[in-house]
Amino acid sequence: MRKPIIAGNWKMNLTTKDAVELVTALKRDLADVTTVDIIVCPVFTVLDTVNDVIMDTNIGLGGQNLYWENSGAFTGEISASMLKDVGAEYVIIGHSERRQFFGETNETVNKKIKAAQAQGLTAIVCVGEVLEERESGKTQSVVQTQCEGSFAGLSADEMKQLIIAYEPVWAIGTGKTATPQQAQEVHAFIRAWLKQQFSDDVAQTVRIQYGGSVKPGNIKELMTQEDIDGALVGGASLKSASFVDIIKNC
Ligand code: PGA
DSSP states (O other): OOEEEEEEEEOSSOHHHHHHHHHHHHHTTTOOOSSSSEEEEEOOHHHHHHHHHHHHEEHHHHHHHOOOSSSSOTTTTTBBBHHHHHTTTEEEEOOOHHHHSOOHHHHHHHHHHHHHHHTTTTEEEEEOHHHHHTTTTTTTHHHHHHHHHHTOOOHHHHTTTTTEEEEOGGTSSSSSSOHHHHHHHHHHHHHHHHHHHTHHHHHHHHHHEEESOOOTHOOOOOOHHTTEEEEESSSSSSHHHHHHHHHOOO
């Protein structure tokens, strides 16, 4: 049985005061939750402060990106060991906004996954098609190409340690959620691909989150789908009330 996992992707939002306020509320309102893994992914500048608030609670900490080198002359970048240093256990890799605005490719995603795993971070790896690809019937081939490139060279054991987030790009921040059936179809496709490429054990172990306009009102139905193991939540993770409700409804 895969444990549900809900992660809040704060994107480029919240400075220190608001971040502390939010996680303080989450810590209070989610203290009794044991059946769902809960993660928040703040901006780099507040990771340390947020870590102080959630240390020794049931809320885990993640970064939103990293660079694959460990240290050196890479102005503006941050490494896996630096994320570890401030208490992160997770890191989002290959978010569609990074692919779209910052030149992320399947190849760089692959390097980043390996760097994250070398430091013991759990990678949350995002895949998903844009609207035009969905409308022209290319969803599965796009997702397959992203999986093939992103997970190239990983062993079955390494694969089992990561989390996949299926995020149809057309559903991100648009209020347009994929229907539970549309999401399930792609999740099942990814799981079948994992089985074929690695093993049934890998396919049954890897948790696949759905992301794209997840709200308190649609999480329940999404979670009834066999292959949906949680959610990567953007907008609705910025308010404690909606993030708490998503977790409680899931
Ligand atoms: P959204 O973002 O929930 O605001 O659609 C999800 C994401 O980009 O991870």
